[in-house]
Amino acid sequence: MMPLIGVNRRVTCLWLFMxxxxxxxxxxxxxxxxxxxxxxxxxxxxxxxxxxxTVSYWRDVKPILERRCVVCHGCxxxxxxxxxxxxxxxxxxxxxxxxxxxxxxxxxEPTRLFEDGASEADWRxxxxxSVLNPPADGNTxxxxxxxxxxxxxxxxxxxxxxxxxxxxxxxxxxxxPQQCPTREEFGDYARLHPLWGMPYGLPGLTGQExxxxxxxxxxxxxYGEFDPLPNGYAERIAEWEAFLNGDSLKQQAMSRYLxxxxxxxxxxxxxxxxxxxFRLVRSxxxxxxxxxxxxxxxxxxxxxxxxxxxxxxxxxxxxxxxTHMPYELSHARRTRWTELFLDVRYEVRSLPVYHPxxxxxxxxxxxxxxxxxxxxxxxxxxxxxxxxxxxGPVCRGQVALSVIEERFWIFFLDPDSSLLEANAEFLARESxxxxxxxxxxxxxxxxxxxLEYSRLQKAFLKAKQRYLEENRAQAEVEGLKFIWNGDGQNxxxxxxVLRHQDSASVVKGLIGxxxxxxxxxxxxxxxxxxxxxxxxxxxxxNVGHQLDTRMYMDFLxxxxxxxxxxxxxxxxxxxxxxxxxxxxxxxxxxxxxxAHIDFPYESGIEYxxxxxxxxxxxxxxxxxxxxxxRRHDLALExxxxxxxxxxxxxxxxxxxxxxMPEVAFLLVTDGRESHAPPSLYTVIHDAGLSNIAxxxxxxxxxxxxxxxxxxxxxxxxxxxxxxxRVDRAGLPDFVKAxxxxxxxEDYRRLAERFAVRRTDASFWEHSDLLHRLYFELSPIEAGLxxxxxxxxx
Numbered sequence: 001m002m003p004l005i006g007v008n009r010r011v012t013c014l015w016l017f018m019x020x021x022x023x024x025x026x027x028x029x030x031x032x033x034x035x036x037x038x039x040x041x042x043x044x045x046x047x048x049x050x051x052x053x054t055v056s057y058w059r060d061v062k063p064i065l066e067r068r069c070v071v072c073h074g075c076x077x078x079x080x081x082x083x084x085x086x087x088x089x090x091x092x093x094x095x096x097x098x099x100x101x102x103x104x105x106x107x108x109e110p111t112r113l114f115e116d117g118a119s120e121a122d123w124r125x126x127x128x129x130s131v132l133n134p135p136a137d138g139n140t141x142x143x144x145x146x147x148x149x150x151x152x153x154x155x156x157x158x159x160x161x162x163x164x165x166x167x168x169x170x171x172x173x174x175x176x177p178q179q180c181p182t183r184e185e186f187g188d189y190a191r192l193h194p195l196w197g198m199p200y201g202l203p204g205l206t207g208q209e210x211x212x213x214x215x216x217x218x219x220x221x222x223y224g225e226f227d228p229l230p231n232g233y234a235e236r237i238a239e240w241e242a243f244l245n246g247d248s249l250k251q252q253a254m255s256r257y258l259x260x261x262x263x264x265x266x267x268x269x270x271x272x273x274x275x276x277x278f279r280l281v282r283s284x285x286x287x288x289x290x291x292x293x294x295x296x297x298x299x300x301x302x303x304x305x306x307x308x309x310x311x312x313x314x315x316x317x318x319x320x321x322x323t324h325m326p327y328e329l330s331h332a333r334r335t336r337w338t339e340l341f342l343d344v345r346y347e348v349r350s351l352p353v354y355h356p357x358x359x360x361x362x363x364x365x366x367x368x369x370x371x372x373x374x375x376x377x378x379x380x381x382x383x384x385x386x387x388x389x390x391x392g393p394v395c396r397g398q399v400a401l402s403v404i405e406e407r408f409w410i411f412f413l414d415p416d417s418s419l420l421e422a423n424a425e426f427l428a429r430e431s432x433x434x435x436x437x438x439x440x441x442x443x444x445x446x447x448x449x450x451l452e453y454s455r456l457q458k459a460f461l462k463a464k465q466r467y468l469e470e471n472r473a474q475a476e477v478e479g480l481k482f483i484w485n486g487d488g489q490n491x492x493x494x495x496x497v498l499r500h501q502d503s504a505s506v507v508k509g510l511i512g513x514x515x516x517x518x519x520x521x522x523x524x525x526x527x528x529x530x531x532x533x534x535x536x537x538x539x540x541x542n543v544g545h546q547l548d549t550r551m552y553m554d555f556l557x558x559x560x561x562x563x564x565x566x567x568x569x570x571x572x573x574x575x576x577x578x579x580x581x582x583x584x585x586x587x588x589x590x591x592x593x594x595a596h597i598d599f600p601y602e603s604g605i606e607y608x609x610x611x612x613x614x615x616x617x618x619x620x621x622x623x624x625x626x627x628x629x630r631r632h633d634l635a636l637e638x639x640x641x642x643x644x645x646x647x648x649x650x651x652x653x654x655x656x657x658x659x660m661p662e663v664a665f666l667l668v669t670d671g672r673e674s675h676a677p678p679s680l681y682t683v684i685h686d687a688g689l690s691n692i693a694x695x696x697x698x699x700x701x702x703x704x705x706x707x708x709x710x711x712x713x714x715x716x717x718x719x720x721x722x723x724x725r726v727d728r729a730g731l732p733d734f735v736k737a738x739x740x741x742x743x744x745e746d747y748r749r750l751a752e753r754f755a756v757r758r759t760d761a762s763f764w765e766h767s768d769l770l771h772r773l774y775f776e777l778s779p780i781e782a783g784l785x786x787x788x789x790x791x792x793x
Contacts, residue, residue, distance in 0.1 A: 055216040057087060057223035064209050067768065068199055070318045071784045076100070076539055080180040081111060082131060085317035087223035089113050092123045093130045094147070096180045099539060107541045114316060115295040129182050132221050149217045150186045155197025155204045164759045165748070165792045170201050172792050174502070201792070203763050229314070233276065236269050236329075237312050241287035243334055244280075244310040249348040254341040255310050256352070257366055257374070260535050263299045264388055265327035266315060268780065275779065277319065277326065278312040285309060297538050300365075302354035321718035322503070323391055324783035325384055336380065340373040360438045360536050362527050363431040371424040375415050375523035378530075379484060382412060382492035385526065387506040389533035390497070391718075401504055402698065403553045406686040407710060408515045410495040411564075411620060413522040414484040418473050420523065426467050427524055433460035434524065436532050437548040449548055457555045461597040464559075468566075468599060477604035480619055483520075486627030493627045494620075498684055498710065500662040503719045503789070508629035512686075512710035513650065514617050517580050519560035520567070529556055550695065558592045565592065566599045569612050576613065582690040583701065632712040634681075642668065642679060645731045649683065649709045652739055658704040659741040660685045661721035661791055665770060670728050680773060682717060683724075684710040709738075715774050719789045723756040723766055730754075744793070751793055758790055 055061065065084050072078065074085040076099040083089030092113060099111070109126070110116045117123045133146035144153070161167070179196075181189040189196070197204070204210070216222075229237075244255045259280055266277040282294040286309045293313075294303045352358065352365040359365055366374065378385050390401075413419060427434070433456045437449065476482040486493030496511040497504060532552055538545055561580065565573050577593045590596045609615045621628065630636055634650060637643040664683040670676040688706025689698070726734045737750045751757060756766045767787075775782045 055212060055219060055222075057216065057221075060212055061216050064205070064213060066318055066784065068205060068209070068764070071320065071786045072788045074317060074320045074784075075323050076112075080178060081128070083113050083317070085320070086113065087221075088316065090132065090148075090221060091120055092117065093128045093132070094180055095126075095128045096178075097127065098178060102543055102546065104542050105544075107538065107545070110295075110297060110540045112295070115293060133217050134183075135220070144214065144218060145183055146217060147181065147183055147186060149214060150183075150190070151198040152205070152210055152213060153197070154190050154194065155199070156210060158194045158197060160201070160203055160759060161195070162759055162761075164751075164757045166201060166759060169195065170792065172201060172790075174789075202758050202787075203761065229276070230272070230274050232272050233269070236272060237278075238287065240329060240334075241309075241311055243337075245287060249351060250342060250346075252351055253348045253366070253369060254337070256308070257341075257369060258337070258377075259310055260299045260362075261378070261385065261530065262327060264323075264391075264534065265325045265384060266319065267312065267327050267329050270328050270330040277315040279315055281311050281313045283309045283311045285311075287311065297540065299535050300354065300359040301356075302359075319783040320786065321783035322786050324781070325387055325391060326780050327381065327384055337377070340377055341369065344370055344373055346370055356438050357435070360436050360531060361431060361434060362531055363427045363434050363524070367428055367431070371427065371523060372415055372420065374527070375420065378523070378526050379412060379415060379492065380490065382410075382526070383495055383506055383508050384492075385530055386410065386495055386497070389529055390504045390506055401499055401502060402695065403550060403557055403692060404497060404499055404504070405515070405517050405692060406499050406689065407512060407684075408497055409510050409518045409617075410497065410560075411518065411520050412484040412493065412526075413520065413563075414476075414482050415523075417476055417482045419471055419482065423523060426463075430460055430463050433457070433463065434528065436528060436536055437545070437552050438536055449544070453548070453552055453555070457591070458596050461559070461591070465597050465599065469601070472601065472604075474604050480605070480623040483620060483623050485623050485625060488625065488627055490627055491629035494624050494629070498686075498716065500684065500717055500719065500721075501687070503662075503717070505717050507632055507712075507716055509632055510617075510621065510628065511632050511712050511716075513708070514614055517561055518564045518617075519557070520563035521560055522563065525556060525560055525563075529553075532556065547695075554693065555591065561592055562597060567603050567605060567616055569607055570600070570602050572612060580691065581693055584691040584693040588691075588693045632682075632714055632716065634711050634713060637713060639679070642728070642731065645735050646681065646711045648735050649738060650711050653706065653708050655704045655707065656739060656741040657685065657707040657709055658687070659744065659747045660709065660738065662789070663717040663720050664722040664724055665715055665720050666724045666726065667766075667770070668726050668728055668731060678769075678773070680713070680715055680770075680777075682712045682715055684712070684716065686710055714777065715770070718783070719786045721789050721791050722751075722793075723770070724754045725756050725766065726754050747793060755793075758792060 070085045073082050073089075075083075078084075080094040080096065081099060082094040083092070095111065097108070111126060111128075117126060131147040133144060133149055144150075179189065179193075199205070205213070244258070246252070246255070259282065262280050265279070267280060268275070268277050281291065282296075282299075282303055284292040284294060284303075284305050291311045291313055294305065294308065296303065346368060348368045362374075435453075435456060437453060473482050484493055491508040494508070494510050496507050496509060498507070498511070532549060537549055561577075565576060568576060573593055577589055581589050581592065586594070593599075605616070605619070607615055634643065634646060637646070660683070662685050666681040666683055668679040668681065670678070686708045688703035688708075690701045690703055692701075694701065724734070734750075734754050737746075737753070741747055741750070756763060760766070771782075771784065774785075
């Protein structure tokens, strides 16, 4: 059901208004969702004028919305800003302006659900219009005139054509014009686009689902009183809020640092059931009183009060895979934070200020907090902090994605390395060169400010080169002791980032073949990435801010690549750099290894083969040992037959693979008569590129002869492009068809045999099955997939 369709290339979720997760999925009996933004249930929606509503939002409506609608109508990228993941979002309605607008020269006012408006009247003043039915007046036609109701009715009147692929009148491009018809404009919309009812471009709802939603809308879309939190939650919240709101300067500095790094995560208690998540928020009121939200553009902005209190607020929207980043709160966690930030001997003389020039630079703001403590805090959950720059405030990480390779591995400097011991003094001395872009400092087009950041980065790289030459950790070279091995047990020690054109995933472990590039990340790099792409990114900012952010991220990527490059023999470094940056200008290469930073020394690592990069990757695997996460590793597939067939795809390379989608979920069944559970895999397209140094014209840098596939166990990615369902006996035929692709017609024949297309009568059944399996396999990490990139082929 989606009254609003369309999107600009920068907008994340478009029109596809459908959802997933079957009613049979592992869910709490009824997730607690908290009160409305102003702490009260809106009386007009709580009950009918003549009695209690006959349809329950929580029992009847919410499961349907989640199965068929919410995935493209959540987060800032919901078409027309209609967020159906919470009843308050439905009540807020829709807006004709987009949050994501790459042409915007001026920043716009934030419109965050639960933060920037406390009532329906607030949202109307901000330009939102209702999508619900007018108040009941005895006229059935009038009661069913809301945009949601009309979108549902339009789909019933004009079902989805069964032809595949769907004709060109269905526009599934990411840059399609956005459609946001009001109730008064809907007649023209229906006349021009009779087949654009909701769910858009997908099979319609069942008769029972349709009738139930229409009854609910007819009754005034009530959602009733909220349940209290289950037993045990109040006590646990009180414990954590007491810990986070200590009075000493050391405690207050610690809590501010934690908040600026965790404000986007989904917090949960390890020992309590019901899969209830919370977010860490700033409040004007202390624990024990209702939360009085402090809403600012960024977590480090001035709160405007003398004392900030950090509170746990129950999350009130459906968990989406594209934004859901769970973070555990446990007794062990509190003990760890106490050891890192409170038991360590250091002094906080005064609390840091909130001026943007200072607050955006963590090396100045938190100079009193030990560097080692900050770094260990980040390493404990490195996947979460890297994931935030992918999922983060932009829902899908679009700004960051054109600046990263298709697939690469990340390793980390060991916190016990002597390089880190000297790092605190170095960072304090160089903090002036580590200033990050903020929206206040940028021109509308961003170019002039970028030149200033380029100058600062050059100065920093020169200082870093001197630092490395003075602090060579030769004693740590043996066994690669300067590489963090997760203390033998933390699987965040090695991460794989997989780019899917305009979305990406971060998983633990080393997935796929040896990649073209890798990153070695130190504390300062991890911190700078966070404050650039997460804490400091303003999704409502102008195009200059976005450009500055994108171009500054180039510096951070190239610095991480330099760190990896200097582990290789000196004579191969430039050759390897040139492979990564084919067709790039020499001025770009110099930021990686050259005029701006060099290291004219051998690393001290002893190489014995003619392929030192492959040898280095093997040494890194050995260093990581038991900490290496292998849950997605195809080599551990217990079924030898499945492994042999799929392994063929992992070794494939060339133009035939360029016809494959970015992300495909492959479900392998064991025959119609078998009751064995299906096997799940993700097939990811790794596009060959000459370099990623340019902001535009990626197609001109494509090298399809270098295209490859990564095949992983389980489900990876929030935005599947295709679903394949293959019987085990037919798997060799599927693999053969992929290997022999020579054009779009070949792919259509493959899809006819093996794909569950958007027009398939069993589409929703397959969708529900995938979500049920996903939630069973990963009950904490799972969220709803987003279907707006589902192919029409």
